[in-house]
Amino acid sequence: MWNVAKAFVPPATAGVAAALLLASALPSAAGTLEMVRQRGNVQCGVSEGLYGFSERNGQGEWSGFDVDFCRAVAAAVLNDPTKVTFVPLSAGERFEALRAGRIDLLSRNSTWTLEREAGLGLAFAGVTYHDGQGFMVMRDLNVTSALELDRAKICVEAGTTSQLNVADFFSANSMTFEERAFPTAAAALEAFRSGQCNVLTRDQSALYAERLKLPQPADAVVLPDVISKEPLGPVARADDFGWLNVVKWVNFALVNAEELGITSGNASEAASSRKPDVRRFAGAEGGLGKLLGLEDDWALRAVRARGNYAEIYERNVGVESRLGIPRGLNQLWTMGGILYAPPLR
């Protein structure tokens, strides 16, 4: 999905827009944390609707992986995960909304790239979800690796980075393929369903969502191979380092909580643990919260809101969701993934 947005903004236009934005008036340099406190809520930019990441139900309640991150920030800062105003944003307007101060934080499956930081005056607070382009095939093709896809017919959405990446991947691995490009993602999926091609390529998280739209989802498998880097993470304004630090360390706290075994279920017992790192996390020792301008139990509040990283992942996109996306790269570094958070000390 983010690929689409990137592909539809010609580089020249993006550059001009960035220059215009830099010249326009910016919100006051410091004090997002103070503003959030005075206002009593966090204004969080999210996707208008992306299964597993941000969705709104009939009652107007938001849920999803990106939504839960907003709630964790609100819990850390305001001690109340419900104090969030969600601002649904299109791919085209998301960064401008952040720059203009309409939101405090963007949590909207946005890929961390050089252009977006150096060019737009924004800063990524880290990576919450390591996505990447993958392949979906029908199970009866009996393929377990992308390296077995030589001479495959591949459906792809035209004009996306996915289209470019797949060509690079096959060329680099001395394989050939027949491209079937379609103007929309829906058309590419329909072509895959009807057998015009035997492979569909897109970002992996999107492939898992597309799989659910097939008449027999179990007949299709998403291969484990990832052929591009799409690190998705929350974004803040680069000129407010204090607030950026708060957002960054909430992310680290959620990952560290999983590593330490702190969950929404046992958070109240963490302060009485005998392990020093658990006690520091709980704010029982160390006084770390004050350095961020928060209460000492800020990290524990963040976890109590919607759980640690594993809880948030599994509920929204993992084994407890219909998507069922394996943790893959988004697993702790100790457990076969690359999630590695600096220590709280």
Place this chain on the structure above:
Amino acid sequence: MILQSLSAASGPARTPARLSALACCWLVMCFPAPAAAQARSLAAAQETLDVGDQPGRISTEEAVIRDGPFARQVVFFRSNEAPGTLVIHTSERFVYLVQGNNRALRYGIGVGREGFQWSGLVQVSRKAEWPDWRPPPEMLTRQPYLPRFMAGGPGNPMGARALYLGSTVFRIHGTNQPETIGHAISSGCFRLANGDIIDLYARVPLGTKVVVRHGASL
């Protein structure tokens, strides 16, 4: 029969008395204990599946987890372990067969209840097809309706295959209750659907290194 096999697996130094205790022990450990289950907290009960053994219930070799996260599938998995190693994540309810090149074959498992989860490094010390079942006296006291001996077969709670883990009381085995995959119900053994344990059994030779991990605790 079990005693003889264990003896072969764990070396000549073991005494028959010790083996006898072990054999009883693992049979107790591997199956749900209703008495203990009743004492569990509400929170634990929500996460676990409260189900007793159902000897005689038939589950065939064809029973596999077809869809969803607990279906057998190749996944991305970074590991420093050599290809062929089994890595069990009890908190995730998965066993991974490391395949190198950052991938692993992943199977859904049923694991031990809270308090019965363990971690460690062991080896596959013995393999058995359609293992027999001898409920030990402690288990018969709690569940007097259980048979004294049950020959291996499709109605046996041990399922189609068993991989014995070192000299511990624990096993990776099949089940005649495939709906328990993904839950914490046993007392420390790891169970797979029969079709899945058959697939795994064929890929895992004697002596395979098995790493058992679970999440940290406070």
